[in-house]
Amino acid sequence: MRSSLAGAASLLFLAGVASAQDVTYAEHVAPILMENCVTCHRPGEVAPMSLLTYEDASRYARQIGVQVSERRMPPWHAAPDLRDYTNDRSLDDAEIDVIEQWVATGVKRGADALAPPIPTFNDSWQLGEPDxxxxxxxxxxxxxxxxxxxxxxxxxxxxxxxxxxxxxxxxxxxxxxxxxxxxxxxxxxxxxxxxxxxxxxxxxxxxxxxxxxxxxxxxxxxxxxxxxxxxxxxxxxxxxxxxxxxxxxxxxxxxxxxxxxxxxxxxxxxxxxxLYNAYALGAMGFGLRIPAGESNHVVTGQYPISEDITIHSLVAHMHYLGKAMDIWATLPDGTRVDLVTVPRFDFYWQTQYGLAEPQRLPAGSVVHMEATFDNSPESPYQHSNPPREVTFGEATTDEMAVAVFFHTRDAENLSGGSPSR
Ligand code: HEC
CATH class of the missing domain: 2.60.120.310 (Copper type II, ascorbate-dependent monooxygenase, N-terminal domain)
Structure with a gap:
């Protein structure tokens, strides 16, 4: 449930209209859907239904309200408020409030003329013709x-x-x-x-x-x-x-x-x-052993940083039983720096989280990861009935706990010369 404080904020946000009763699809909801949903929710795309028109959106209004309130849609799995990401898809509190008000006040249509046009989609090369x-x-x-x-x-x-x-x-x-x-x-x-x-x-x-x-x-x-x-x-x-x-x-x-x-x-x-990759492996990789039935099995991994680097993006990688992953660094003086925390890991959404502000780490820092697995019968994508012990590997029924970070080495300067390895 949203707090009354957030409710007050939504009323402020809606101060431009007479009251929350006046929230309409055309004026308030369509801009949010066009901006945040229809890249996936349109014909031929991966999402199960299109949300391009009032007819579409009103038909699914109840589900939209639930998915948006629970922050399940748009799909974005990094914990909010730790740091900013270049590819953050999540809605802000005001946008969520608008959708909740719209659903609560009868899914009003509003004047079609006020709705933004359906965006044009570029299904070709986004950054121009490749070489x-x-x-x-x-x-x-x-x-x-x-x-x-x-x-x-x-x-x-x-x-x-x-x-x-x-x-x-x-x-x-x-x-x-x-x-x-x-x-x-x-x-x-x-x-x-x-x-x-x-x-x-x-x-x-x-x-x-x-x-x-x-x-x-x-x-x-x-x-x-x-x-x-x-x-x-x-x-x-x-x-x-x-x-x-x-x-x-x-x-x-x-x-x-x-x-x-x-x-x-x-x-x-x-x-x-x-732009290098490095991997912090949970349980030293091959040491991974997740007991059958265990719903909260935690493994940790570390990657010591031996020269000054800058981290640009990260991927939290587990398989079907992955439940959560936390990736952070400690500076040489012990200070903790959050990188990305995925509290509700979902195998079906493997995201590369781009840091809006790249993170410099001096030599002597350590990248840490903590991964949690759910190998209970209730695990959402449990593949064994009854659950069995799961170990490290690349098969569908094996697991991994890998924090991948894409980084540059601050002192490297190859321009002019040929790339060295
Ligand atoms: C990056 C692609 C993507 C974006 C952006 C996205 N969705 Fe989805 N949506 C999906 C996919 C895929 C599913 C199917 C379930 C899944 O895979 O999680 C889904 C499922 C849903 C469902 C559940 C349908 C059902 O079966 O009950 C609703 C409701 C929904 N999305 C609404 C929204 C809304 C509203 C937005 C924008 C605020 C949005 N989605 C943004 C991809 C997306």
Missing amino acids: LVLSWDSPYQVAAEGDDEYRCFVLDPKLESDQWVDVVEVIPGNRTVDHHIVIYIDQGGTIAPRRDEAEPGEGYTCFGGPGFQAYMVPGWGPGYVAAETPAGSGYLLEAGAKIVVQMHYHKNGTAQEDLTRVGLRYARRPPQRV
Whole structure:
């Protein structure tokens, strides 16, 4: 329930109209939906229903009220108020109040002329035509029914020398089944092709990752907004590197095809710094052991920082039994710095949290992670009945506790020279 203080704030917010009784779709609600919901809630997109018109929105008004009040929609899983993120999707208190008032006062339509136009959507490259576009050979056939499918496709950018990339963009081939897409680089270029050849058909089965330690670059998820690498930095793809595209397909009842495209933009000027990944692993990775039935199993991990770095974004990665993750750093003097806290982890929303203000960490700092798993029968995505002990691994029924952080090394300066490793 919202506090009476928040209620008072909403009345202030609504001071421009006569009273809360006058909240209408056209004037007050449609702007919020157009701005925050319809990227996903429109025909052909991942969300179960469109919210483009008054008819749509009023039909689902009750569910909208509930989902918005509980902060389940828009999907955003970082705890509020710890710090700001570049890709924060959450509504603010005033917007939530408007929607609650609208539902409570009879879902009024208002004058259509006051409603904002339906936005135009760009389903093509968000940051312009890439320098290189890659795809697999023929559309992958996704069956109508069955469990979610995780498949890795191996693409060859045919790089003859090391290449700086400052934008990686993905155009999902079929938004009705492409649930999320993760992109890894096989820098040596030999491991991923072997995996591919070992299995018939295009690509290979993969779930928790590509099956080997790989460099991660941005992928795609519903509502994903493409971004350039932070100023002065870039992704470094080594000569001969292969790109592994991990597709998570969520079947939708009819047979579908998918041919996803990956675009790379080459950096116009050589960046000074590489955008690296580092991983803090819970329970030292292989030590992970989650007892059957345990609803609150906590594991911790640490990553000591040995030179000055700047963190730009983070991913909290667990599988189906993941319940919460907290990622923070301690400075050399022991001060705690919050990075991202995911109090209600949801496997289906793997987000890369971009720090609005990049976090500098001096040498001697430590990145910490604490992950909580729910292996009880009530766990929302429990896959074993009865629950069984779960250990570290990349299969659907294995687990992982990984805090990935994308960072630059403050002292690195490669501009002019050739990239060093
Ligand atoms: C990033 C994509 C995305 C955005 C943005 C988004 N939704 Fe959703 N929404 C989904 C998906 C996907 C589902 C299906 C359930 C799930 O996967 O969590 C869903 C489910 C829902 C449901 C539940 C439908 C049911 O089955 O009862 C409601 C209601 C809803 N969204 C309303 C909203 C509203 C209102 C907003 C904006 C304030 C919004 N959503 C923004 C993707 C999105």
